[in-house]
Amino acid sequence: MSVTQHNMLEQFDDRALWQRLNMFDWLWALLALAGAVYTYAHYADLMDSFEVAILAGTTPALIGLGWAWKPMRPLTLAVAGLSLAAIGLYGSSLGAAESNFFLKYLIASQSAVMWMSALYVLATAAYFFALATRSEFTGKVASAITWSATTMGLVGLMVRWRESYLISPDVGHIPVSNLYEVFILFSIITALLYLFYEGRYRTRALGGFVLLVISAAVGFLLWYTFDRGASEIQPLVPALKSYWMKIHVPANFIGYGAFALAAMVGIAYLLRYRQDRRAGGAVVDSRLPALEVLDDVMYKAIALGFAFFTVATILGALWAAEAWGGYWSWDPKETWALIVWLNYAAWLHMRMTKGWRGTPMAWWAVIGLFVTLFAFLGVNMFLSGLHSYGEL
Amino acid sequence: MSTVSHTQPRLPTRSSVLLEFLGSMNLAITLLVAVAVASIVGTVLKQNEAYQNYIVKFGPFWFEAFKSLGLYDVYSAGWFLLILTFLVISTSVCIYRNVPHMLRDMRSFRLNVQESSLRAFHVRREWTLALPLAEVEQQVSAFARAKGYRVRCKDHGDHRVVAAMSGAANRLGYLFTHAAIVVICVGGLLDGNLPLKLKEMGGQIKIETRDIPAAEVPRESWLSVKNPSFRGSITIPEGSAANIAFLQLRDGYLVQPLPFKIELKDFRIEHYETGQPKSFESDLVITEPGDPNGKPLATTIAVNHPLLYKGYAIYQSSFNDGGTRMQLKAWSLGRDKIETQAVKSAVFERLKVDTPQGPMTLELDDFRLFNINPAEEGSKKRFRNYGPNFTFKVRNAEGEAREYENYMTPIEFEGRSFFLSGMRSQVSDPFFYLHLPADAQGTLERFMRFNALLRNAPRVAELALETTRRTFGDVKLDNPNLIQEVATTMQRLVDLFARGGFEAIDAQVKQSVPEAQRAQVLDAYLKVLRNILNTLYLDVLKAEGVDTAAGVSARDGQFYDDAINALAVLPQYGSPFFLELNSFEHVQASGLQIARAPGKNVVYLGFALLTAGVFVMFYINHRRLWFWLREGAAGTELLFAGSGNRDQRDFRVEFERLAQALDGQLGSTGRSG
Numbered sequence A: 001m002s003v004t005q006h007n008m009l010e011q012f013d014d015r016a017l018w019q020r021l022n023m024f025d026w027l028w029a030l031l032a033l034a035g036a037v038y039t040y041a042h043y044a045d046l047m048d049s050f051e052v053a054i055l056a057g058t059t060p061a062l063i064g065l066g067w068a069w070k071p072m073r074p075l076t077l078a079v080a081g082l083s084l085a086a087i088g089l090y091g092s093s094l095g096a097a098e099s100n101f102f103l104k105y106l107i108a109s110q111s112a113v114m115w116m117s118a119l120y121v122l123a124t125a126a127y128f129f130a131l132a133t134r135s136e137f138t139g140k141v142a143s144a145i146t147w148s149a150t151t152m153g154l155v156g157l158m159v160r161w162r163e164s165y166l167i168s169p170d171v172g173h174i175p176v177s178n179l180y181e182v183f184i185l186f187s188i189i190t191a192l193l194y195l196f197y198e199g200r201y202r203t204r205a206l207g208g209f210v211l212l213v214i215s216a217a218v219g220f221l222l223w224y225t226f227d228r229g230a231s232e233i234q235p236l237v238p239a240l241k242s243y244w245m246k247i248h249v250p251a252n253f254i255g256y257g258a259f260a261l262a263a264m265v266g267i268a269y270l271l272r273y274r275q276d277r278r279a280g281g282a283v284v285d286s287r288l289p290a291l292e293v294l295d296d297v298m299y300k301a302i303a304l305g306f307a308f309f310t311v312a313t314i315l316g317a318l319w320a321a322e323a324w325g326g327y328w329s330w331d332p333k334e335t336w337a338l339i340v341w342l343n344y345a346a347w348l349h350m351r352m353t354k355g356w357r358g359t360p361m362a363w364w365a366v367i368g369l370f371v372t373l374f375a376f377l378g379v380n381m382f383l384s385g386l387h388s389y390g391e392l
Numbered sequence B: 001m002s003t004v005s006h007t008q009p010r011l012p013t014r015s016s017v018l019l020e021f022l023g024s025m026n027l028a029i030t031l032l033v034a035v036a037v038a039s040i041v042g043t044v045l046k047q048n049e050a051y052q053n054y055i056v057k058f059g060p061f062w063f064e065a066f067k068s069l070g071l072y073d074v075y076s077a078g079w080f081l082l083i084l085t086f087l088v089i090s091t092s093v094c095i096y097r098n099v100p101h102m103l104r105d106m107r108s109f110r111l112n113v114q115e116s117s118l119r120a121f122h123v124r125r126e127w128t129l130a131l132p133l134a135e136v137e138q139q140v141s142a143f144a145r146a147k148g149y150r151v152r153c154k155d156h157g158d159h160r161v162v163a164a165m166s167g168a169a170n171r172l173g174y175l176f177t178h179a180a181i182v183v184i185c186v187g188g189l190l191d192g193n194l195p196l197k198l199k200e201m202g203g204q205i206k207i208e209t210r211d212i213p214a215a216e217v218p219r220e221s222w223l224s225v226k227n228p229s230f231r232g233s234i235t236i237p238e239g240s241a242a243n244i245a246f247l248q249l250r251d252g253y254l255v256q257p258l259p260f261k262i263e264l265k266d267f268r269i270e271h272y273e274t275g276q277p278k279s280f281e282s283d284l285v286i287t288e289p290g291d292p293n294g295k296p297l298a299t300t301i302a303v304n305h306p307l308l309y310k311g312y313a314i315y316q317s318s319f320n321d322g323g324t325r326m327q328l329k330a331w332s333l334g335r336d337k338i339e340t341q342a343v344k345s346a347v348f349e350r351l352k353v354d355t356p357q358g359p360m361t362l363e364l365d366d367f368r369l370f371n372i373n374p375a376e377e378g379s380k381k382r383f384r385n386y387g388p389n390f391t392f393k394v395r396n397a398e399g400e401a402r403e404y405e406n407y408m409t410p411i412e413f414e415g416r417s418f419f420l421s422g423m424r425s426q427v428s429d430p431f432f433y434l435h436l437p438a439d440a441q442g443t444l445e446r447f448m449r450f451n452a453l454l455r456n457a458p459r460v461a462e463l464a465l466e467t468t469r470r471t472f473g474d475v476k477l478d479n480p481n482l483i484q485e486v487a488t489t490m491q492r493l494v495d496l497f498a499r500g501g502f503e504a505i506d507a508q509v510k511q512s513v514p515e516a517q518r519a520q521v522l523d524a525y526l527k528v529l530r531n532i533l534n535t536l537y538l539d540v541l542k543a544e545g546v547d548t549a550a551g552v553s554a555r556d557g558q559f560y561d562d563a564i565n566a567l568a569v570l571p572q573y574g575s576p577f578f579l580e581l582n583s584f585e586h587v588q589a590s591g592l593q594i595a596r597a598p599g600k601n602v603v604y605l606g607f608a609l610l611t612a613g614v615f616v617m618f619y620i621n622h623r624r625l626w627f628w629l630r631e632g633a634a635g636t637e638l639l640f641a642g643s644g645n646r647d648q649r650d651f652r653v654e655f656e657r658l659a660q661a662l663d664g665q666l667g668s669t670g671r672s673g
């Protein structure tokens, strides 16, 4: 699992992008394009200009993502295949969820989410097992389980999207509108970010740590589902019926996911630091990556989170300007977004301008997660405001 | 590697010390933390509530203390604005100090680099080549260019330097993000209520705290129609128009006149099948009185779809009743026969009514067309519409009031229908609900007849006597008055029930009967009471023409039970009459928010800068490469070194790759340092 110079170099192929593309890359682009053309040819009448623009933007984004990070391709294909299968099985009636075996036990939204939940928890255990036994094979299995869980989660969201339209066309909406849905989104995004760094840094040692947060999210999701019946699809209240919501929420969750990742890497950092200190200068045969690597991942995750959180907060302000009549109202949710943002801005400054490194930054990243958690959940639980979404 | 701030060793002047302080990272971090802490206070302590609530919560001492700290409106408190101002200054100074050398750094290729500094780099590689120097220079220049670097060469006589650079835009990232902070804060300041605060401090305006019509508000609480930035709200009933808005400030408001008139033609709420609201829309007509050739503008706004009109933005923000007109029927509750009175009124009206308990005021407060409540357990649907209701207060001469909430149509529970009326004597209490059973026609007629009969003394006396006689039968009595006495006791019992329910009977027994016999006596009392109530109910049925010869139907029996339950709690209802809503003409009012925010475009510019800046700063790496060439004894000597301004790890790998590629290109393997 160690990083050799050779495999690092592979990633730094500095040929121009188009020179690096092989036949599969072009096939991928063709496939994505074909999908978009098919969608447009069949559903153009049903789409407004905003939706056409989204389709036009998604296609190159998907192609680019598939080129930049190859595993996106099988993931996309699996999610698309399973979702289309579910949609086909549903036909035009929700009743099929009860009678059809595949829907009922596998790919109806609720079932897919249950699979996702089980698989993420299993993957957490597998990653830790791999770490404890230094079993490369178990590590690979853990990655595979995480990929499967992510696939099922995405299928769950896709199918839920369709199910909302089957309830009634005016109820239909993209599933990013309440706490239940965004918890699924959070799990998926955090897992994807982790998987990206897993591939990039060729280490599975961090899997258990990151998946621990996801397992916690899954725990909340299950409680929320069974105790509060949160999985039921509700129509949108007027305040949420806005295109801004559809981009504001996902952007926010890339931020939250990245911050969560950084915090868990921070914990790994603190553990590794203790090992090193105990060894007192001797070379440590640690299962965890070197401090330098952990520090780097932590920084990259926070930078990514900060960038997306910035965009998300701006999108939120633009939306607020349209819905509440002011881009900034000091509503508690808004204010806490600012606090989270300032917190990470301070973190970045300390690192970039003061050159702070090491355990203080790791602790700060861990504490940052709690600040983020409060902005994400605590505000809804303890403070009241204009945000009508996700009341507990 | 470029450093961020160059401090030349020279004597500090006073102004440079000040600049140093203002632009220091420590101050910046302190300010960031201060803003964060202040923001937390603002979210934990609910802002801009009525002062009364704070007094209740904190007591008079802390209320005053917090008030003087501005904690009820943290975000426009002087000290908070001061922190923000310092943040702006600090960031500006930081930009001022850093940007010049950053811009220089972007343009400079550092062609005068010393060999010794290159040798100090972490990443470097050296070759000694058989090729002529000019050839090597040409090759490495072409190589760097091919890798996407910009290239400059310089001949220093004894050596030559080829310097290459890529990603210089990274430096703009710093400029953009930090300029964005300044721009956003300035834009926000333009839209905030700082100018209002200053005017208030200068005594030019005064916040109005009384609840009076706008026309009576004194001039010093009016703002200029030219006020460039404000955020106010106004509630307009359907069919009415307004040309002002109210600015809520602390515990009062200011009046903001508008240069146009907004008329509300219609307000609509659409619902989903489940009953939850789907959309709120207002049809507006905007007219400008001063504009002779201006045409009225008819438009519709909705939540998330505001109207932008000449720099003003008009938003759908809430809704209210606009004075729904109602035909009511007041049933008297305490009389011995049915008495009703038709009342015509509207929401927000106050009516004087004479009641047996003296003069009272009926205050109609609200009307709601839909009342979506959670459905009871076991039902498939999660929500249920209870239909229209209205709320009102009944206030007695002493000013004490009870609040009521009456539903228009009977609501079904477990197969039976009830007229629902909620009552509470404290606004903070939940409503306690009276369930008056509806008869087969869905009216209150039968219940009211029963209720009146219960209070009909002659009929109750007659029944009491009759029942007593029947009980005693042919028993020969010593005391001829005994029958009359027992009958009177019975009559009193019924009266007690009518005026105080079961509780009154219970209390009476507790008071007058020794403990040992209480249970027995109570049991006997209730038997007697039930007996009489039964007969009274049969009277009611007979009067309706129901044939009771073969007994009472299950349905009528159920009605009896429900009616007794209702009668038992009626004494606590507290109103001498029951108001039934017969018909209504719905008038709604739309709550609009009107804002003028000239700083908005400035803020949006800041947003654009911030977004661009953050991505540029994080994802463009400013990298430099140097090729240091010299004619040596063994051939051309080439020293290759480089640096990246962020992400050293990644750069090291990239450099290694470049060096390997160069090995191939130059046909010789270099030596790493």
Ligand code: HEM
Pocket: A303, A345, A348, A349, A352, A353, B004, B023, B024, B025, B028, B032, B087, B090, B091, B092, B094, B095, B098, B171, B174, B177, B178, B181, B614, B617, B618
């Ligand atoms: C709310 C205020 C501010 C925000 C949100 C902010 C944000 C940022 C961010 C996100 C970075 C990038 C960190 C990185 O490269 O990873 C940065 C860098 C930096 N900031 Fe700030 N900043 C603020 C105020 C200030 C102030 C007041 C100063 C001056 C003392 C300052 C000086 C710097 C410097 C010198 C850098 C490093 C630039 C570089 O190396 O390219 N910032 N800032």
